[in-house]
Amino acid sequence: MLRLIGLALISVLMLSACTDMVSELGQGQHSASRLYRIRSSDDSAIQYRMLDSINALRKAAGAGAVELDAKLNAAAATHSRDMSVQNRPWHFGSDGSSPLDRVKRVGYSGEFRGENISETYETEIVTLGAWMEQVDTRRVILDPKATDMGFSWYQESNGKIWWTLVLGSRS
Numbered sequence: 001m002l003r004l005i006g007l008a009l010i011s012v013l014m015l016s017a018c019t020d021m022v023s024e025l026g027q028g029q030h031s032a033s034r035l036y037r038i039r040s041s042d043d044s045a046i047q048y049r050m051l052d053s054i055n056a057l058r059k060a061a062g063a064g065a066v067e068l069d070a071k072l073n074a075a076a077a078t079h080s081r082d083m084s085v086q087n088r089p090w091h092f093g094s095d096g097s098s099p100l101d102r103v104k105r106v107g108y109s110g111e112f113r114g115e116n117i118s119e120t121y122e123t124e125i126v127t128l129g130a131w132m133e134q135v136d137t138r139r140v141i142l143d144p145k146a147t148d149m150g151f152s153w154y155q156e157s158n159g160k161i162w163w164t165l166v167l168g169s170r171s
Contacts, residue, residue, distance in 0.1 A: 035159040036123050047073070050124050050151050050165075054141055057132065063144045066167065071108040072150020076164035078102060079117070080154040083162040089119040099166065109171055110148060114140030116165040124153070127163050145169045 038046065047068060055065045079102055082093050091099055099115040116137045118127045131137035150166040 036121060036161070037159065038153070038155050038161070046124055046153075047151050050128065051149060053125060053128055054149065057128075058142055061142045063142050064147070066146050066149040069108065069148035069150055069168065071106040072103065072148055072166045072168055073152050074106045074150070075099075075102040075108065076150040076166045077152035077154070078106075079115075079166075080152050080162040080164045083117065083119065083164070084154045084156055084160075089117050089162065091115060091117060103166065103168060108148075108168055110168040111145075111171065113143050113146045113167040113169055115167075116140050116163075118161075118163040120161055120163065121159050122161075124151075124163065131165070140165070140167055143167060 051066070051068055058065060079093065079099070083089055086094050093102065097105070100112045103112045116131050118130065120127055120130075122130075128141075131141060146167040147170050148168045150168075151164070153161050153163045155161045
């Protein structure tokens with residue numbers, strides 16, 4: 001089973017080569033010569049690329065597909081922005097809210113299943129690869145009870161991206 005997941009992850013990472021990269025000089029904030037810059041017109045493409053990638057990994061692991069959920073997307077977007085304001089990747093909001101609190105606030109009626117977060121300059125697919133390498137974040141992605149997914153980000157002017165993935169299951 002791990003072999004299938006590994007093969008699926010390699011396939012997904014190969015597809016990430018198709019993402020649009022913008023060439024920029026590092027400005028003391030990031031030393032790489034190429035910076036992944038997200039345009040507002042890329043929003044839905046990025047969300048569906050992540051959805052397709054996660055569903056491929058879930059299928060390889062024997063879990064059912066998840067669907068994008070607008071309320072979970074809103075919870076993820078709020079937290080991504082808040083992590084940037086706090087300048088730290090962690091699961092608690094600046095108001096002390098937990099992931100469960102944020103999911104309730106947006107009116108999601110299902111059960112909260114898990115949240116993955118990241119602070120990076122890398123693409124969403126590279127971030128997914130990093131999440132799959134860790135037992136706890138991989139467990140969230142492959143949770144067999146999950147049916148819904150929210151995924152969003154906030155990119156700072158220096159290029160740093162704050163990613164948030166939220167999974168839930170319909171009641």
